[in-house]
Each structure stands twice: as C-alpha cells, then as structure tokens.
Amino acid sequence: MIIVTTGTMLPFDRLVRAMDEWVAxxxxxxxxxxxxxxxxxxxxxxxxxxxxxxxxxxxxxxSALIVAHAGTGSFFLAAETCKPLVMLPRLAAxxxxxTDHQVHTARWLCDKPGVYIAMTERELPxxxxxxxxxxxxxxxxxxxxxxxxxxRIRRCLVDPELPPIPGKARKGSR
Amino acid sequence: xxxxxAYLNMGxxxxxxxxxxxxxxHWLEMQRLYPAFENLDVAFVSVHxxxxxxxxxxxxYVVRDVTRWDRWGLIVLAAQLIRIIWIERPxxxxxxxxxxxxxxxxxxxxxxxxxxxxxxxxxxxxxLSSSGRRARYVxxxxxxxxxxxxxxxxxxxxxxxx
Numbered sequence: 429m430i431i432v433t434t435g436t437m438l439p440f441d442r443l444v445r446a447m448d449e450w451v452a453x454x455x456x457x458x459x460x461x462x463x464x465x466x467x468x469x470x471x472x473x474x475x476x477x478x479x480x481x482x483x484x485x486x487x488x489x490x491s492a493l494i495v496a497h498a499g500t501g502s503f504f505l506a507a508e509t510c511k512p513l514v515m516l517p518r519l520a521a522x523x524x525x526x527t528d529h530q531v532h533t534a535r536w537l538c539d540k541p542g543v544y545i546a547m548t549e550r551e552l553p554x555x556x557x558x559x560x561x562x563x564x565x566x567x568x569x570x571x572x573x574x575x576x577x578x579x580r581i582r583r584c585l586v587d588p589e590l591p592p593i594p595g596k597a598r599k600g601s602r
Numbered sequence: 603x604x605x606x607x608a609y610l611n612m613g614x615x616x617x618x619x620x621x622x623x624x625x626x627x628h629w630l631e632m633q634r635l636y637p638a639f640e641n642l643d644v645a646f647v648s649v650h651x652x653x654x655x656x657x658x659x660x661x662x663y664v665v666r667d668v669t670r671w672d673r674w675g676l677i678v679l680a681a682q683l684i685r686i687i688w689i690e691r692p693x694x695x696x697x698x699x700x701x702x703x704x705x706x707x708x709x710x711x712x713x714x715x716x717x718x719x720x721x722x723x724x725x726x727x728x729x730l731s732s733s734g735r736r737a738r739y740v741x742x743x744x745x746x747x748x749x750x751x752x753x754x755x756x757x758x759x760x761x762x763x764x
Contacts, residue, residue, distance in 0.1 A: 436650065437667055469684045480652030500725045501626030526669055532728040568764070573634045577761030582638040584719055584743050585694055586617055 430556075431491040431511075434460035435499045436478050439466035440524055443516050444547055446549035448472050450556070457497075460487060485509065493559050495552070498530035498545070503537055507568045512559040514544045516552060541566050620692035620710065622647040624667060624700040628723055629653060631698040635721075635762040645690050647683075647706065661690070663727035670701055670732070683709050692716050696761075704733040708740045719743040724762055727750070 431446045434440035444463050445569040448470040451459045459473035462484065469475070479485035479487065488494060496507045498517035506513035517534040518524035531547075538545045542565030572578065584590065619642050623632040633656060646657045649667035665682045668675035683706050687695075693744050695710040696719040697703025703720070710716035720741035722734040723728050738744050738756060747754055747762035 431667075436626050438669065459652055478650070478652075480655065482655055497688050499627050500703070500723065501630050502625065504630045526671065528611060529728075529731065533725045536727045545751075550688070571634065572637050573763040574761055578635065578638045580760045581635060581696070581719070585638065585642060585696070590717070590742055597669075 429491045430457060430459040431488050431494045432459055433496045433502060434464045434466060434496065435497055435501060436464040438525060439464060440497050440518055441466045442522065442524065442549055443497060444468050444470055446552050450553060453465050457576055495556065498534040500533060506542065506565040510564045510567050512542050512544065512564045514546060514552065514555045516546045516549060517588040529560065617642055617694060618690065618692045619644040620647060620690055620695045620706065622695065622703050623698045624702050624705045625649045628698045628700050631724060631763045633724055664754060665702055668701055680705055680709065687713050697721065699731055699733060701733050704737055707737060711740050717742050720745060722746045722757065724764060730757060
C-alpha cells in the first residue's frame, strides 16, 4: 500500500489528483490518502481528511511507501517508520503555500537516502518507480534534537540571564 | 509525574513555559525539543486536538490554524492566544515557527513581558520564513536552524533539531 499525504494545513489538490490518476493506471496498487481540506476527492483510493498522529503512524507502518508534499513533518515520519519517501513540493505560484520554502526543502532533502523528489506532478511516476526499488529513509539516531542544542535552549528557558545573542546584545536580557 | 516537578526560578519568577507550534513539521520539531522541558511547568499549544496524546501530563490548548492570508482567522487566533496567555501567565514562550507562534510571542511580550524564543523551522533552509523575519521585533532569542541563514545582526544559529 502507498500512503499519500498533503499535510493538514493547506489543500494540495495537484498531488492528490495526480496520485488518484496514478492509482487508476495501476489497478493492482492500493493507496490511502490524507488530503486535509483539499477540494478534490479521490475516486480510486481510500482517503480521509485528517488522522490523529498515532493512527496515521500506524497506517504508515503498514505501507510500503509514502508520497507526500515536501513538508518536514513527512520527512520525520518517513525517518521514524523507515519508509521510502516521494516528495512533490508545493509552489507559491499555484497558491499551494505562502512561499516556495517547500522547493528549498526538496533541494535540501534530495540527497538524503530514501528521498525521491518529483519537482512536478509529471515526474511522480518515475519517482515512485525509483522509490519502489530504492532504499528507505534512514532512521534518525534519536527522537530528540542533539544534546548541545537542547542544552542551549534549556539555558534560555531557566537562566535568569539570557546568553548573548548576536545583534541582540543586552537588549534581550533583563 | 509532572505534578511532582521541581519548579525552577527565573529571577523572582517561577518559570512557566508556553510552547507553541502549528501542525505537521512545526509540531514534530517541538517534540524533538522535549528533553529541554524536563521538570519544567510547560503548557503546549497547537492546532489539532488529537496532538494532546503526544504531550500527556501537560496542559494542552488548541488554536485556529491560520496562514497570513486569512484575516478573520488571524483575529480569532489573537483572541484565543490572549485568553491562553491570560490563563497561563507564562514567563517564557517558545515556538518552532509559523503565524500562530509569531502572534503568541508578540502577545506574551505585550501582556507578560515574557522571555520569547523564536526557532525558525528547519524547513526554511535557504531564507528565513516571513513570520521569522517579523519575529526579530518580538523575540529575545531569534534563531535559524541553518548556518547559511545566520547573520551577524541575527538570526543566530545554535544548532538544529535534526
């Protein structure tokens, strides 16, 4: 089974429609989509608008592959479940997000093992075919941020004096 | 166990943290900071009621999920945040980005003179997000998770959640 997810904040009909058509052309494939508040309702795959994180993770664990927008949440999910991940970035020009940061995220993640980027929906079938036979996303060593970063954030939370910040010298501390 | 937490003091005030992140990646990035909150009094704010299951033993609030396109939504969001900050009286507000985080920092600064921490999402790897640029005026600690995005005048780079 293939999991399709757009994230839950903004619609991403271009991805959902492309995957619905892909499933229509691959009748032996099964897919399950989380479509958020998209207007396009799939006809060839099961879908929901929103699943709770625990339930969604359970579904993903049963799947062979994730096809998602280029959101970092989807990357974390693929790393947690060790699944191959196909990503299609949202474009600001299409009104799919406020900025093109998903294109930047795609450029960042494209070299990671297990990540297969489709820059347009036309590239999706090839990316899926590669992901089918390729590696999964490598699991993260821990569920948490690196210790050094955690300690610096911790200090900000509990220290009466703020550590020095560039450009904010003195201004920030009480 | 959270009720037996040792309260730490920040100057004269007991540390009370409000941790706010919208959905998806923002929320997962906040989860990755969880060890930094150990033994602290932390309330979480996000946009889906189902997320409460991931922060058991903490107070959890839901606010409206908005983008800056949604003017009416921003008004509703501001009202919700004013209420939450009134109830919680945080000394510190931390966010991993997005419009709800920016609003929370600004409102907590005005209402509570809270310490404010902005961690721009790791998704913004080539430039700061638009909320992140505006956050410089309300954040005491203004961070990017990418060394390439760091500037001498801020934002600073201290590391990343990954």
